[in-house]
Amino acid sequence: xxxxxxxxxxxxxxxxxxxxxxxxxxxxxxxxxxxxxxxxxxxxxxxxxxxxxxxxxxxxxxxxxxxxxxxxxxxxxxxxxxxxxxxxxxxxxxxxxxxxxxxxxxxxxxxxxxxxxxxxxxxxxxxxxxxxxxxxxxxxxxxxxxxxxxxxxxxxxxxxxxxxxxxxxxxxxxxxxxxxxxxxxxxxxxxxxxxxxxxxxxxxxxxxxxxxxxxxxxxxxxxxxxxxxxxxxxxxxxxxxxxxxxxxxxx
Amino acid sequence: xxxxxxxxxxxxxxxxxxxxxxxxxxxxxxxxxxxxxxxxxxxxxxxxxxxxxxxxxxxxxxxxxxxxxxxxxxxxxxxxxxxxxxxxxxxxxxxxxxxxxxxxxxxxxxxxxxxxxxxxxxxxxxxxxxxxxxxxxxxxxxxxxxxxxxxxxxxxxxxxxxxxxxxxxxxxxxxxxxxxxxxxxxxxxxxxxxxxxxxxxxxxxxxxxxxxxxxxxxxxxxxxxxxxxxxxxxxxxxxxxxxxxxxxxxxxxxxxxxxxxxxxxxxxxxxxxxxxxxxxxxxxxxxxxxxxxxxxxxxxxxxxxxxxxxxxxxxxxxxxxxxxxxxxxxxxxxxxxxxxxxxxxxxxxxxxxxxxxxxxxxxxxxxxxxxxxxxxxxxxxxxxxxxxxxxxxxxxxxxxxxxxxxxxxxxxxxxxxxxxxxxxxxxxxxxxxxxxxxxxxxxxxxxxxxxxxxxxxxxxxxxxxxxxxxxxxxxxxxxxxxxxxxxxxxxxxxxxxxxxxxxxxxxxxxxxxxxxxxxxxxxxxxxxxxxxxxxxxxxxxxxxxxxxxxxxxxxxxxxxxxxxxxxxxxxxxxxxxxxxxxxxxxxxxxxxxxxxxxxxxxxxxxxxxxxxxxxxxxxxxx
Numbered sequence: 001x002x003x004x005x006x007x008x009x010x011x012x013x014x015x016x017x018x019x020x021x022x023x024x025x026x027x028x029x030x031x032x033x034x035x036x037x038x039x040x041x042x043x044x045x046x047x048x049x050x051x052x053x054x055x056x057x058x059x060x061x062x063x064x065x066x067x068x069x070x071x072x073x074x075x076x077x078x079x080x081x082x083x084x085x086x087x088x089x090x091x092x093x094x095x096x097x098x099x100x101x102x103x104x105x106x107x108x109x110x111x112x113x114x115x116x117x118x119x120x121x122x123x124x125x126x127x128x129x130x131x132x133x134x135x136x137x138x139x140x141x142x143x144x145x146x147x148x149x150x151x152x153x154x155x156x157x158x159x160x161x162x163x164x165x166x167x168x169x170x171x172x173x174x175x176x177x178x179x180x181x182x183x184x185x186x187x188x189x190x191x192x193x194x195x196x197x198x199x200x201x202x203x204x205x206x207x208x209x210x211x212x213x214x215x216x217x218x219x220x221x222x223x224x225x226x227x228x229x230x231x232x233x234x235x236x237x238x239x240x241x242x243x244x245x246x247x248x249x250x251x
Numbered sequence: 252x253x254x255x256x257x258x259x260x261x262x263x264x265x266x267x268x269x270x271x272x273x274x275x276x277x278x279x280x281x282x283x284x285x286x287x288x289x290x291x292x293x294x295x296x297x298x299x300x301x302x303x304x305x306x307x308x309x310x311x312x313x314x315x316x317x318x319x320x321x322x323x324x325x326x327x328x329x330x331x332x333x334x335x336x337x338x339x340x341x342x343x344x345x346x347x348x349x350x351x352x353x354x355x356x357x358x359x360x361x362x363x364x365x366x367x368x369x370x371x372x373x374x375x376x377x378x379x380x381x382x383x384x385x386x387x388x389x390x391x392x393x394x395x396x397x398x399x400x401x402x403x404x405x406x407x408x409x410x411x412x413x414x415x416x417x418x419x420x421x422x423x424x425x426x427x428x429x430x431x432x433x434x435x436x437x438x439x440x441x442x443x444x445x446x447x448x449x450x451x452x453x454x455x456x457x458x459x460x461x462x463x464x465x466x467x468x469x470x471x472x473x474x475x476x477x478x479x480x481x482x483x484x485x486x487x488x489x490x491x492x493x494x495x496x497x498x499x500x501x502x503x504x505x506x507x508x509x510x511x512x513x514x515x516x517x518x519x520x521x522x523x524x525x526x527x528x529x530x531x532x533x534x535x536x537x538x539x540x541x542x543x544x545x546x547x548x549x550x551x552x553x554x555x556x557x558x559x560x561x562x563x564x565x566x567x568x569x570x571x572x573x574x575x576x577x578x579x580x581x582x583x584x585x586x587x588x589x590x591x592x593x594x595x596x597x598x599x600x601x602x603x604x605x606x607x608x609x610x611x612x613x614x615x616x617x618x619x620x621x622x623x624x625x626x627x628x629x630x631x632x633x634x635x636x637x638x639x640x641x642x643x644x645x646x647x648x649x650x651x652x653x654x655x656x657x658x659x660x661x662x663x664x665x666x667x668x669x670x671x672x673x674x675x676x677x678x679x680x681x682x683x684x685x686x687x688x689x690x691x692x693x694x695x696x697x698x699x700x701x702x703x704x705x706x707x708x709x710x711x712x713x714x715x716x717x718x719x720x721x722x723x724x725x726x727x728x729x730x731x732x733x734x735x736x737x738x739x740x741x742x743x744x745x746x747x748x749x750x751x752x753x754x755x756x757x758x759x760x761x762x763x764x765x766x767x768x769x770x771x772x773x774x775x776x777x778x779x780x781x782x783x784x785x786x787x788x789x790x791x792x793x794x795x796x797x798x799x800x801x802x803x804x805x806x807x808x809x810x811x812x813x814x815x816x817x818x819x820x821x822x823x824x825x826x827x828x829x830x831x832x833x834x835x836x837x838x839x840x841x842x843x844x845x846x847x848x849x850x851x852x853x854x855x856x857x858x859x860x861x862x863x864x865x866x867x868x869x870x871x872x873x
Contacts, residue, residue: 005657032754033761034776034785049690057681064648064677068670071655075591076662084858085593085658090650095600098649099642106638113638113688114631120690121627172464173557175622175697179763179775182694186624188558189463190551193624206772210697210765212457214464215387218768 005075005086014070021062029054039180039205039226041198042120046182049116056105120183121196124162130155132167134174134187137216139207145236150243154223158232159202165195175211178224184210199226256335258343259440262310266441269305273298291452292470296543299445299477306441311344312434327429330841344437346429349839351436352415353728356721358439359408360808363714365447366400367801369393378794380773380787390769391455392471398458399446399475403482405575405709407439408717410489412578413517416724417493419832419839420511422502422848422865427495435488442481449474457767459568462549462560466541473542476535483532486574490524493517502865504850508599511830511854516581519605520574523612527567534563561623565616572705573612576676576712577605580647582720583669587651588855589828590666591658595855597650604643611640621692630689637687644680648673664738665826668719671746676711678753679704697767700760707753718745718807725811726825730838731818737810744803752796759789829854829864 003009033054038044075085131142132155141152157163167176167187176195177184185195209220227235254260277297278288307313315325328346331337340350341357373393376385385393414432418425426432452471456464465472497514501507537548538560547553549560588595595601617625617633651673660666682704685691695701718741725733762776764786776785824833831848832839848865856862 032758034758035761036763036776043694046690046694049688050685050694053685053688053691056684061677061681064652065674067652068655068673071652071658072660072662072670075655075658075660077592077659081659083592083659085591087594087856087858088596088657089594089853089856090597090600090653094653095597095646095650099646102642102645106635106641109684109688110635110638113634113690116688116690117630117634120693172467173461177697177765184622184693184696186622188624190557191624208763208765211461212391212455212464212767214455214468215391217391218387218765218770 010070010074014067017066017070018059018062021066022059025062026054026058029058036179037201038182039178039199039201039203040182041200042196043180043182043200045116045120049112052112053109056109123164124196124198127162127164127196128157129164129166130157132165132176132187133170134167134176134209134213134220135170136172136214137209137220139209139220139222141222143236143239145240147240147244148247150239152239154225155207156225156227156232156235157199158229159199159226161229162196162198167193167195172213173211174209174213174220176207177210178205178207180205186211202226202228257339258310260342262306262437262440263444265309266302266306266444268309270298270302272305273301276301292473293543295470296473296477296539299474303438303441303445303477303481306444307434307437310437310440312437314344315430344433346425346433347841348414348418348426348429348432349728349843351432352411352413354411354436355407355414355439356411358443359404359411359717362400362404362407362443363804364808366397366404367804369397369400371797371801373397374794374797376769377771378787378791380771380784380790382770385769387769388453388455391457391767392450392453394767395454395457395460395475396446396450399479401709402458403439403443403446405713406482406486408713409517409520409574409578410436410439410485412513412582412717412720413489413493413521415728416832417496417514417517418500419727419843420514420830421497421500421505422831422844422850423496423500424842424844426492427499428492431488432492435485435492438481438485438488442478442485445474445478445481449478459564460535460538461564462538462541462557465538466549473539476539479535480532483528486524486528490521490528493521494525502848502850508602509850509854512584512595512598512601513578513581515602515605516577516579516584519609520577522606523570523574523609527570527613530563530567531571534560534567537563558620558623558625561620562616565619566613569616569619570609570612572708572712573608575709577608579672579711579713579716580676581605582716582723583651583672584647584654585830586665586669586719586723587654588857589826590661590663590669591655592857593654593658593855594853594857594859595650596653596656597646598853598855600646601650604646607643608640611636611643615640618687618692621689622696634687634689638684641680641684648677648680663722663826664733664735664742665719665723667739667742667746668715668722671742672711672715672719674711675707675715675746675749675753678750679706679708679711682707682757695760697765698760699756699764699766702766703753703756703758703760706756707749710749710753721807721811723826724832725814726821727832727837727839729815729818730821730836731814732821732825733814733818734810737806741803741807741810744806745800748796748799748803752793752800755789755793755796759786759793762786762789764789829857831865834865834867 035047133140141155142149169187169189174187175184176187181197183197185193203226205224207222207224274294277294282288318325331340373390376383449471452469454469454471454475540546541548547555549555549557584595584601614636617629618637621630686695722733722738764771773784773787779785821837823836846867848867850865852862852864854864
């Protein structure tokens with residue numbers, strides 16, 4: 001004799017299985033999605049948001065899939081049975097519950113989404129400002145200094161100080177992305193777009209164009225060096241004196 | 252029988268003739284205006300327009316309308332053309348919705364194969380870092396071709412399911428406007444020809460065709476713009492026809508809430524197609540005008556804005572995703588009750604959730620543009636609207652579980668694909684929130700994570716349900732059963748392979764693999780302990796999975812072709828379904844219903860003793 005589909009034992013079993021499924025799923029997702037190193041303050045926020053969604057994904061995924069697999073096993077037709085399934089057409093209370101509960105989840109994630117967005121895009125004091133120009137298929141960085149400005153083909157930034165990229169394109173759309181900093185911003189012709197991030201780990205990184213921009217899009221790269229404040233100052237001084245020397249020479 | 256008696260052959264001949272006339276016309280115009288006679292792009296634009304008209308006239312899709320102009324009677328044609336073999340009706344203009352449905356479906360499978368073939372080519376290239384056998388120009392063209400060929404397959408596949416099934420399900424004799432129906436199908440053929448022809452010159456902006464990349468470079472772009480314009484025209488006319496059919500041609504007793512649930516999915520999709528397709532048509536025409544006529548809509552040097560295009564494009568192209576999935580979700584809702592032998596749980600909620608998804612879909616286009624450079628203040632409202640889509644979608648998932656719960660489930664191939672579709676669509680849906688939340692989207696946008704997400708959405712929402720539908724209604728279409736063993740083999744190869752592919756794509760995306768790059772840095776995800784590149788392992792897994800999926804689809808094509816000859820006779824109703832189309836002989840006869848049907852009960856009352864959904868009217872009724 002099979003149990004009625006509203007028997008409590010079904011739901012207790014499924015609940016336990018969903019919990020186990022959530023844990024397994026979270027572990028699987030976490031190992032299938034290996035994050036690159038976190039090299040900016042924004043990366044920490046972004047990864048936190050991502051982790052929260054992974055928990056929700058793991059739970060909702062196992063909720064639906066465990067229920068589904070459970071029905072596949074428990075409510076399959078037995079050999080020789082030609083009857084019909086139980087007859088119930090719906091349940092308004094249930095429908096309302098599974099409309100309202102997801103709505104609450106939406107509100108919760110909406111809150112997380114908006115606050116973290118504000119957090120990673122807000123202006124900060126003491127920003128290092130670099131003018132970024134993208135063009136097919138390379139990058140150019142312009143640094144304003146006390147003695148004029150100079151350009152560089154590598155992006156050098158001091159560690160632990162907020163940086164603001166003011167970006168534009170010479171030709172088609174490009175996109176500024178350093179994986180380890182996480183955040184990304186398109187670079188457009190005829191318009192200046194802004195991206196903020198605060199590097200936290202010294203080292204060498206790669207800036208890659210993330211918006212298809214033609215033949216060598218795949219190869220539109222620039223080196224990025226995050227250095228100590230002292231090293232940064234030294235680099236600035238050296239670059240601006242070089243630039244000044246070139247200006248003087250050409251005069 | 253001469254080859255020229257086939258409509259499609261006549262169409263192609265006329266298309267070539269039209270194209271030549273267009274070229275001559277354009278060159279003559281240029282000479283008269285004192286310009287050099289040949290300029291590839293403007294000449295081809297004129298040629299494409301003339302050639303498309305040529306096809307539509309040559310195939311005969313407008314013949315009756317021409318006759319109407321001069322007052323010649325054009326009685327409805329029924330049955331195969333006189334004096335020709337029966338199969339020839341599939342290769343020419345025919346007004347029967349079942350013939351048109353099959354024409355759409357076969358064309359869709361063809362385009363699915365074309366789109367898949369492009370994917371296989373560049374997936375093979377991507378299995379290892381370094382450029383193997385494609386150059387970046389070819390690579391960039393192929394990714395765009397893969398995208399548009401697949402989108403053609405989806406739209407045409409939906410046209411196939413809707414055309415074949417909707418009139419049958421509501422007991423209608425045919426669609427509301429049979430000639431328009433045929434016309435809407437045949438527009439797709441010149442569209443496909445131009446899309447494939449775009450390969451000759453190439454184009455390298457991906458399927459989204461963002462300017463300013465798409466307003467410079469190869470003339471191949473023009474072929475794509477105009478091809479998509481034609482496809483959109485077909486969409487608008489087809490959806491108009493479907494809405495009119497569902498609203499005006501239901502039988503006595505069939506309230507909207509008593510339509511088979513698939514019709515609700517088609518209704519939601521058609522509302523979007525009828526009202527939003529104009530936006531993509533407009534945006535592509537503007538691209539074409541900018542290139543051909545020098546109107547700088549998108550070029551800031553002439554006072555235009557590159558962002559304008561993205562808004563116009565996504566205002567349609569986001570809702571378009573719901574066009575792709577709503578009919579498919581309808582197929583799932585249609586199949587589950589039959590094989591669970593239970594009523595569809597919460598019919599009205601499922602029906603209305605389709606409409607809710609269609610409407611909310613109009614408010615979320617900006618989530619494709621979080622990194623685009625529009626005002627920061629737009630990000631939060633688009634994020635919240637996007638998250639809202641989860642609510643009606645969730646209603647569908649939970650109602651499906653309610654449908655399965657307490658049933659007596661059997662698992663022939665269509666049921667397996669319906670369940671597979673749920674699992675895959677779930678993966679697609681749940682990988683949405685990290686992209687809907689701006690913070691994580693700034694990381695994941697334009698990475699392979701997005702690729703994994705939308706392939707899961709579209710496979711779960713369209714491809715798996717489409718395959719389920721092919722197997723499910725195959726007996727009704729051909730009168731024979733497909734081979735169950737091969738069908739199951741197809742499912743058991745394709746589903747795990749798709750899972751590996753999609754998760755593999757998300758995995759390399761998180762490592763930093765960008766979209767649309769011909770080559771990638773093998774060091775992206777670091778090295779594994781065994782000294783292999785992590786991202787290469789991921790890419791290889793994705794490529795192998797793609798090959799497995801392609802193989803399984805070929806297996807299906809063989810199965811469907813072969814079973815039409817050797818399959819066991821199916822009988823009227825092999826699935827014991829309550830839906831009207833299963834109460835008539837298989838294959839469905841020329842005039843589907845010998846007598847009008849009448850609806851006397853609910854569509855999905857499986858397990859309610861003594862209930863019926865439809866009765867065939869007998870003499871004396873009404």
